[in-house]
Structure formats: structure tokens, C-alpha cells
Amino acid sequence: MTDSLSRRKLFGFAGAGVALAGAGGVVGAAVAGSGDHAGEADLVPFHGPHQAGITTPAQDRMHFVAFDVTTRDRGELVGLLREWTRAAERMTAGQEAVDRGAVAGAGEAPPGDTGEALDLPPSGLTLTVGFGPSLFDDRFGLAAQRPPALADLPHFPKDNLDPGRCGGDLCVQACANDPQVAVHAVRNLARIGFGKVAVRWSQLGFGRTSSTSRTQRTPRNLFGFKDGTNNIKSEDTAALDEHVWVQPGDGPQWMNGGTYLVARRIRMHIETWDRTSLREQEKVVGRAKGSGAPLGKADEFDPVDLRARGADGEPLIADDAHIRLASAERHGGARILRRGYNFTDGSDGLGRLDAGLFFVCFNRDPRRQFVPMQRLLARGDGMMEYLEHNGSALFACPPGIQPGGYWGQHLFG
């Protein structure tokens, strides 16, 4: 190791310092962030009242993985969650997954870490864990602990789900500003889980497609539109309490301070979209493509007025516009925190790219937020003509972890 950016040398100390800020905040490390987002060297504290990776300003890249639990032994599962927590504490601090890592091995024992992140700084890595509905079957005695809000998602009109991209007993969402750091984390957790869990599906997101903080520039999705303008932002603490964090009394106690993650793999038929006019595209979204402003307004952050009409008496935001049907106004005030990523997974065998949006959102109760929203969108959103939902999953993300605690501690403890 000749490099001054060695994760083991430079960041080896960090384990002690990670509790300084709340989980999800960003602590600038050796290299300052670029202003827009956490820089590669930034460190996001792992511990705190909520899990990191939810209100953390969205990092650039994501590797999301859903696991099946293959052991039938509750103790083994709990042991794994403890081991994962320790490894996550280390990796989010820029250290190797375990104490005796990639180059410490002697004799016939394999190295403790896979090594591909050896020279890389923390890169803003967050690891967020969730429990799928299937974990609450009769295998681990958890049925009585299943939160009512973790109700299986209904079938939505036009769903075209591939079972190989759906569900999972557990999920890990790894986000980082360097994809190698996110992939390394998922791989090492999978490795620690060998014989107890198996990868069910995984998805790489190459670019964030939502801003989740007022400090971030709004990125664009593969329809070319700014995405995340009217998102809940990490600065909106009242809205987070109302729409994202599970509150005491909402359901079983172990979920207090947690949240529900919905993931949808949405293929975007970009070739068809690219053949429609700018006017049609803007009508479908309800916003201007260049500025991101609501139609009829000038600036991206001008408030949306769903009642505004043009000189011709027609609504400026069409009746079937995406932002009308997804609006809080249309859903009795319900909102969601979106945190999705653009993807491109090769081609589809028909001469087209397999590209789209890996949609991730966080809800205090999906039955009152994501579900009615998606039901309305699936039926009436003009955008549906260009979309195909082919993956779907729901997870209960427990609250944050205190030093010494572990993922799911209040569920199993």
C-alpha cells in the first residue's frame, strides 16, 4: 500500500469519530465535497436515530440487493444481522469489512475482505437495511410482529412484473459517490452471509435521479426532465415526521423511527418517448423540460398551481399530467420521499437499450402514500404509455442504530 488515500491507513481512525454527527449527515473528511453532494472522501455517520441513506443527500451511485434468507435458524439470522452491523460500521467509515482484512490473511484462511476498495476513501457510503413481508412468515416466529403497514403491495394496472426482480426477505441499499465502494459493500455483506442468505436480485443505479436536499442541484432522469424538484427534502423535518418516519402508535414499537421502502424497477421506453414532441412531453409531466418550472411558471421552484388555466380556458397542468396525479393535493396531503436512480442494463434483444428508473421511495405508511398514488398513476398518468413496471419490492426499514446495537435489534430482541 503506497497510496496516501489508503482506506486502512488514512481512514482507519474513523471508527471512533463516526458518532459525532447524526446518522445521515455528512462529515467532510480529507477531501472536501464538491458542494453539490458529498465528495468521494466524505463520511456519513452510521449511527443515529434513523438509518442513514434515507435523508442523506442522495449520493451519485447505488447498488441495491434483495436477499432470500436460506437458514431456518433464528439465532443464525440474528447472528448475521449483528455481524452485518459491525461490518457496516466499519465500511461506512472507510475501513475494511472486518478487522483482519484483504491482505492480513496467512495460511489457508481466505482473506477477511475482498480488497477492491482497499485504496478508496469512504465515498459517502451508506448502508440501509429493510425487512420484506416474507420474513414475517412462520420461519422465524415473527408473524405477530409484522406491521400492518407492511401489507403486500397490490397488483397495479399494467404491472408486468418479473418474479426474478421482485420481493426478498431482506434488502440492503448501498449508496456511495464511488460505485466500487457500493459494490464492495454489498459483496462483502453477501459474503459474510454465505450459507445464510442468497442474492435474490440486485440492481445497479448509475446516477441519482432525485435531489433529497436543498443543497443539491436537481438531476435529470432518462426522459431528460429534472427529477426531485417537488420532493421532500432532508431539511423539511416536519414533513419527514409526517410522511417518512414511523411515529409511536403507528404500529409495532420496533418500527418507531423507521420507514417503509418501496422499490420499483421501471423500464422507460426511451425510443418511443424520444419520438414525441417537446410539447407532448411537457404536457405528460406538467413541467417545462429546460427549466423544470411548472407549466405556465418561470422558475423550477415556483409553486405548482393545479387550478391555473391558460388563455384558452384549458388547465395549464393537464388532467392526466404526472405531477397532477402524483400531487399531495390529489392525495389528501400525502407525500413520499423519492430517492431513485437511473439504470441501463444492456439491451433487450429487440435492438433497444434496457434503461429506466429504479424508483425508490420512503413512506411512513405505504397504504396511504405509495399505494394510492401508484394506483392513480397506473390508471390515468399519461406517462404510463412510456413505462413498464417490471420489478417491485417492499421493505420495513427499522430505525437507526446506536453504538453496540444491530439491525433489527428491537424486532428480534
Next chain:
Amino acid sequence: MTDSLSRRKLFGFAGAGVALAGAGGVVGAAVAGSGDHAGEADLVPFHGPHQAGITTPAQDRMHFVAFDVTTRDRGELVGLLREWTRAAERMTAGQEAVDRGAVAGAGEAPPGDTGEALDLPPSGLTLTVGFGPSLFDDRFGLAAQRPPALADLPHFPKDNLDPGRCGGDLCVQACANDPQVAVHAVRNLARIGFGKVAVRWSQLGFGRTSSTSRTQRTPRNLFGFKDGTNNIKSEDTAALDEHVWVQPGDGPQWMNGGTYLVARRIRMHIETWDRTSLREQEKVVGRAKGSGAPLGKADEFDPVDLRARGADGEPLIADDAHIRLASAERHGGARILRRGYNFTDGSDGLGRLDAGLFFVCFNRDPRRQFVPMQRLLARGDGMMEYLEHNGSALFACPPGIQPGGYWGQHLFG
């Protein structure tokens, strides 16, 4: 467009300035690069004696696409290559694909650019085009122009090729420091080619796995080893002339200054690898995992001595070590320029990640470089136990383009 980093506003001027440095060099733009590689705002000149994206210090991300030509009309194909060249000149300069871009559309015409890179700087984008062996069949009258060096790759021992990941009439290698910029470029070229070409396969590489310049830190592949140490570097101009650039007299004139690209999608069985000891891993590679030094040496860049023996009389670099069988010494001095990327494409349905190395190398004549090397590796390399080659392609990359010229001009002209 409210953003000061607007590709149209800030970089709109760049078209005039791109010829200042040779193609493949890096011109710092509004934001300086990080030292390790071109920064997001950096601009790599498109024009020059060789195509950019070959000796350009490897950017962080790649989107590689192979196309089938669907038109049977030679004139239409030439027209497309001209149009692609103009779009590439613009996009590598941080501009939209065409003059009237994503938000210029009026009436019923679709916008000229898909828009998802609207606010993004050039990000070191390079676009490199190659012609596959199949282009030289009887469709376009090119059979007589086919270079002997563009001989179909032979079947190698243990090849397990998926036809859906092999071949192609044309390829575009898009490399950039922001994946959204690379994906945008490929998508807009595909779009311009609608009705004339169809995507055959595409591959996203999330992280460079070779250094190609002495200014770059050596990255790690998914086996956790430094990759690119003993690579040809862009500073080695004599080696480039000897091993990479086609020289006058080598074959048909249109390829002078060009090079041959070999792409291999190599699945890495990381789960098996991760269960072997550090000693075994280092023996397989022939280098130390931590430092990257040849076994028995201390520093990454210490020269490899294939004759050195340990106290026990055994060779320090094993007989079946990767770096022995791939060494120039073993191949009569032949070397290659490696420029591959790590990939992770979801999971394999058997509980494992589908991950590996998208191997790309450049050769003056693959028959004397890649082919014998891979033949020896496929038969004897200890690493083969952990690898599966499941995609393969070969392309003739024509020389660089002067202002006003186009991709393939000397082939078709």
C-alpha cells in the same frame, strides 16, 4: 436553464477550441481535474491523428454498445457515420447532440437531443468507433477492404460465449467521468441511427480497471488486485507505435493510425475466489495483493523477474501465474494496451452476483497479440478456474478524424 454549469451555455463555445490539443489529451475546463483523472468538467479533444478513448487516461465509467447495421444502403450507412461524427464532435465538447436540442423543439417535431445531460459538463467524454468483421461481408462492397488482422477470433478453450453478447457490425465505446454523460451519448447516437442500426448488445462498466497513464493511480479489479501496473501507458509513445497503432504497410491503408479493439465480457466467480487463501490468490496472479509488487519484490513498479527463485528453489512467479503467461517475454515481446472496466449486472438466478471484468484491449494486430496471449491463458492460466468468458467481439478502429472528416472516411471515401 437556470444553472451556471449548463452544457449549452458554458460549453457552447467549445466547438471552436477542441482542436487545440491532440485527440485524447485532456484540456482542463471550468473545473480542474482531481489529478488522478480528468475531472467532470474536463474536455478531451475529439480531433487528432488517432481516435480519443484509446490512450486517453482511462475515465471512470464506460458505456459500450455494439450495433447491427439494418440498412442495406451503403450511402445511408455513410450518411449515418457522417451524422454520428458531427454529433460526437458536439457531445464530446459538452454540447447537445444537434444544434436544435432538447428544449428547442416547436410544433410536432421531437426534440433533437434527449436532454438528460443538459446541465452536465463534458466530463471527459470520448467516443471511439470500430468496425466489426461482419461489416466486411457483401452488403456494402467492403469485402476487399477487410484487413487481414481483422480475422475472426478463434474459439478459445473454455469459452462459453453467449451469442447475445458477441460480435456486431459497429461499436461505440463511450467513456466519461460521469456515467450519465456516457449513456446520453450512446443513446443519442442510437437515436440518430434509428432505422439504420439496432443495438445488438451493450455493457455498462462502473469503474475503470486499468491505468493507462503514469499520472493515474492503479485501480483494483473485483479480485481485489491492482490492475494495469504493467500496462502500456499513454506516455510510452514508442511502445504505442510498436503495439497499438497500425503502421503503414501493415494492411489496407485506411487503417493506418488505427488499432484493433478486442472486447471480452469475463464473468468472475468472485464467490469461489473469495474462499481461497491470500497465498493462493497471489500465486495465481503472480503479484502481492496489497502493494501490487511482483512476488518477491517490494514495490508495485519493481520490474518482474520471471527467472527469480525462492530459497526453496521454486520460481517466485509460478509457472501458471497470470503475469507469467501474459508477459511480453512469453510472447516474443508482444504487448497489449488494456482498458477494461469492472461490471455488476444484477444476479445470476443462483444466489450470486453477475459481476466481472469487461476486458477491452487495443492491438496493432490481434493475431500476434491478443490471440496467442488468450490462447495460452485459456489453456494454462491458474486464474481461468475463476473466470468465464461469455462475451466476445473484435473491431477495427479507424484512425483519428480531422475537422470536416468522418468516421470511416478512408474506408468508404
